[in-house]
Amino acid sequence: MTKSLIDTAYHTIRTKILTCEYLPGSLLSIYKLSEELAMSRTPISNAIAKLELEGLVISLKNRGVMVKEVSSKEILDMFEVIFTHQMYALEKVETNPLYSFNLSLLNEHLEQQLLDKENDRYFSYATHSLQFIRQIIAAGQNQIMLQIMDQHMDKIIIGSMASYLLYPEKRIFSGAHYNEALYLSIEAKEYEQTKELLKEWRAQIRERILIMGAI
Numbered sequence: 001m002t003k004s005l006i007d008t009a010y011h012t013i014r015t016k017i018l019t020c021e022y023l024p025g026s027l028l029s030i031y032k033l034s035e036e037l038a039m040s041r042t043p044i045s046n047a048i049a050k051l052e053l054e055g056l057v058i059s060l061k062n063r064g065v066m067v068k069e070v071s072s073k074e075i076l077d078m079f080e081v082i083f084t085h086q087m088y089a090l091e092k093v094e095t096n097p098l099y100s101f102n103l104s105l106l107n108e109h110l111e112q113q114l115l116d117k118e119n120d121r122y123f124s125y126a127t128h129s130l131q132f133i134r135q136i137i138a139a140g141q142n143q144i145m146l147q148i149m150d151q152h153m154d155k156i157i158i159g160s161m162a163s164y165l166l167y168p169e170k171r172i173f174s175g176a177h178y179n180e181a182l183y184l185s186i187e188a189k190e191y192e193q194t195k196e197l198l199k200e201w202r203a204q205i206r207e208r209i210l211i212m213g214a215i
Contacts, residue, residue: 005039005043006043006046006047006050008037008039008043009033009037009039009043009044009046009047010046010047010050010051012037013028013033013037013044013047013048013051014051014056017051017056017057017067017158018123018154018157018158018161019123019161020158020161020162020164020165022067023067023162023165023166024067024068024069024070024158024162025066025067025069026066026067027060027063027064027065027066028048028057028064028065028066028067029064029065030044030045030048030064030065048065052065054154055068055155056068056154056158070155070158070159070162072209072210074155075155075156075159075209076205076206076209076210078152078155078156079156079202079205079206079209080202081148081152082133082137082149082152083198083201083202085137085140085142085145085148085149086133086136086137086198087195087198088137088140088142088145089136089137089138089139089140089142089145090136090139090191090194090195090198092139092140092141093139093140093191094191099139099140099141100139101135101136101139101186102135102138102139103183103186103187105135106132106135106136106183106186107183109128109129109131109132109135109179110128110132110176110179110180110183112124112128113125113128113129113132113175113176113179114176114180116128117176122160122161122164123157123161125175125176126156126157126160126161126164126175127157129175129176129179130149130153130156130157132179132182132183133149133179134146134149134150134153136182136186137149174204178197178200178201178204181197182194182197182198182201185197
């Protein structure tokens with residue numbers, strides 16, 4: 001068995017989890033996965049072990065593997081932390097000339113997000129929306145905050161994709177609207193406006209999670 005087989009199995013299964021081809025709560029069989037991916041069960045088992053360490057799946061004795069569900073409370077808590085970290089970065093940039101936003105990267109993620117919105121590519125849309133947020137936090141030059149963002153990004157994407165697929169009548173692309181407004185206020189260095197926009201974004205996220213049980 002080569003490492004490339006494990007990597008192939010890992011990345012394939014991981015992508016199917018993130019895009020909710022394997023929905024949260026669904027049971028996976030290592031035997032069926034080996035058939036689907038046309039490889040032996042050994043690299044599949046190794047890939048599952050890596051995914052379990054990342055908190056994306058849970059091995060169930062005599063039942064297979066379950067894609068881990070993400071609760072509304074967990075997602076809400078994640079966004080509360082993200083909001084706090086964005087406000088921290090904003091304060092640093094506003095008060096210390098050694099801190100600044102990378103406007104080029106912010107614009108890159110925003111433009112891709114707007115393009116994904118036009119073409120109804122929600123997985124890419126959600127990914128770039130979160131990368132936009134990550135770039136705001138990055139301005140604070142705090143590696144622990146970035147690590148926390150990276151640790152929770154996958155779960156937020158899974159929650160977003162599950163909501164998008166399960167509730168097509170409630171599909172909302174509001175993130176692009178807020179990110180565009182945030183970008184313009186940051187570019188103009190209107191940081192008080194940026195703060196108010198972040199507070200509005202936080203309130204909207206809270207409302208959607210509490211009412212819909214999803215992002």
